[in-house]
Amino acid sequence: xxxxxxxxxxxxxxxxxxxxxxxxxxxxxxxxxxxxxxxxxxxxxxxxxxxxxxxxxxxxxxxxxxxxxxxxxxxxxxxxxxxxxxxxxxxxxxxxxxxxxxxxxxxxxxxxxxxxxxxxxxxxxxxxxxxxxxxxxxxxxxxxxxxxxxxxxxxxxxxxxxxxxxxxxxxxxxxxxxxxxxxxxxxxxxxxxxxxxxxxxxxxxxxxxxxxxxxxxxxxxxxxxxxxxxxxxxxxxxxxxxxxxxxxxxxxxxxxxxxxxxxxxxxxxxxxxxxxxxxxxxxxxxxxxxxxxxxxxxxxxxxxxxxxxxxxxxxxxxxxxxxxxxxxxxxxxxxxxxxxxxxxxxxxxxxxxxxxxxxxxxxxxxxxxxxxxxxxxxxxxxxxxxxxxxxxxxxxxxxxxxxxx
Numbered sequence: 105x106x107x108x109x110x111x112x113x114x115x116x117x118x119x120x121x122x123x124x125x126x127x128x129x130x131x132x133x134x135x136x137x138x139x140x141x142x143x144x145x146x147x148x149x150x151x152x153x154x155x156x157x158x159x160x161x162x163x164x165x166x167x168x169x170x171x172x173x174x175x176x177x178x179x180x181x182x183x184x185x186x187x188x189x190x191x192x193x194x195x196x197x198x199x200x201x202x203x204x205x206x207x208x209x210x211x212x213x214x215x216x217x218x219x220x221x222x223x224x225x226x227x228x229x230x231x232x233x234x235x236x237x238x239x240x241x242x243x244x245x246x247x248x249x250x251x252x253x254x255x256x257x258x259x260x261x262x263x264x265x266x267x268x269x270x271x272x273x274x275x276x277x278x279x280x281x282x283x284x285x286x287x288x289x290x291x292x293x294x295x296x297x298x299x300x301x302x303x304x305x306x307x308x309x310x311x312x313x314x315x316x317x318x319x320x321x322x323x324x325x326x327x328x329x330x331x332x333x334x335x336x337x338x339x340x341x342x343x344x345x346x347x348x349x350x351x352x353x354x355x356x357x358x359x360x361x362x363x364x365x366x367x368x369x370x371x372x373x374x375x376x377x378x379x380x381x382x383x384x385x386x387x388x389x390x391x392x393x394x395x396x397x398x399x400x401x402x403x404x405x406x407x408x409x410x411x412x413x414x415x416x417x418x419x420x421x422x423x424x425x426x427x428x429x430x431x432x433x434x435x436x437x438x439x440x441x442x443x444x445x446x447x448x449x450x451x452x453x454x455x456x457x458x459x460x461x462x463x464x465x466x467x468x469x470x471x472x473x474x475x476x477x478x479x480x481x482x483x484x485x486x487x488x489x490x491x492x493x494x495x496x497x498x499x500x501x502x503x504x505x506x507x508x509x
Contacts, residue, residue, distance in 0.1 A: 200499065
């Protein structure tokens with residue numbers, strides 16, 4: 105799958121990351137991680153904390169897949185609002201899912217604080233505004249349910265928004281509990297830390313075939329380099345490319361667009377440089393970066409890849425920049441420095457896919473589909489650690505792969 109097209113920001117912020125060799129010799133390990141993006145890096149982190157013998161293979165370079173195109177807003181609110189999840193799955197499930205996401209941001213803060221390489225993790229407040237007058241009731245319903253269960257959120261009236269920002273919206277929700285990160289640096293920092301702990305890491309090594317040993321039940325993996333890997337268990341952190349070989353019922357893959365501006369010198373009209381997103385679907389979202397750029401994303405399209413997606417890149421960039429100017433007139437004239445299109449996925453019920461495959465024993469998946477992939481990958485790391493070590497995990501049933509058969 106052609107995951108990204110265009111000029112990517114994150115790789116330019118870290119031009120000389122650690123490098124790892126391709127796998128040339130046969131290998132044995134307890135757990136094989138397939139994929140060296142954020143999901144693979146976070147799953148490996150949790151397993152290594154338990155002393156598990158872990159190896160990782162990545163078909164490109166570490167962080168070279170969807171992680172490179174991720175705009176990395178870390179939020180506990182999700183594509184599926186809590187009140188909608190409560191209607192479809194029950195209030196207990198909705199509240200627990202949101203609590204897991206809220207907790208994951210704090211856990212990411214703790215994890216990144218222990219890593220040797222900086223990840224640009226920063227706590228950020230966030231604004232979620234009503235895109236139209238018709239969406240006011242959605243904001244009110246979401247606020248009522250989040251407040252009922254003690255989530256850190258305030259309701260902003262139109263006047264409240266106008267006092268903080270140079271634009272007017274009918275209402276919004278404001279939370280102090282979110283964050284942002286450089287996802288490319290996060291993946292590299294975690295993998296670098298893991299390699300120091302003994303994890304064997306191989307880049308430019310694609311798994312081309314998977315089969316079970318007749319006796320003993322071990323998994324065998326044939327690689328593009330000709331090497332054979334034998335593992336007791338495996339975790340597929342292969343993102344949207346998973347759907348190329350094995351369709352996951354309930355997965356929905358599309359494309360999204362993003363731009364990063366030139367550095368901006370004055371953010372005085374942008375209240376606390378908060379994260380910004382909206383009720384419309386697909387939604388527009390914005391954040392700032394550690395080097396004072398503005399990231400803007402959205403305008404999703406159904407085309408997964410190819411000319412139909414890529415030919416829209418220039419037009420989408422202009423539209424995203426116009427949206428910035430509309431909200432922040434003082435920033436009119438700021439120019440695009442990077443623009444890209446990326447494959448993007450979600451699920452029909454709004455929850456990611458995490459767990460052991462219901463048809464393939466000892467094969468686990470961490471598919472953080474949705475607009476909160478970094479947060480979902482953190483949740484996946486904890487759940488898969490427990491499942492692989494045969495520990496109970498009460499949250500695992502929420503995310504099973506076969507739930508939408």
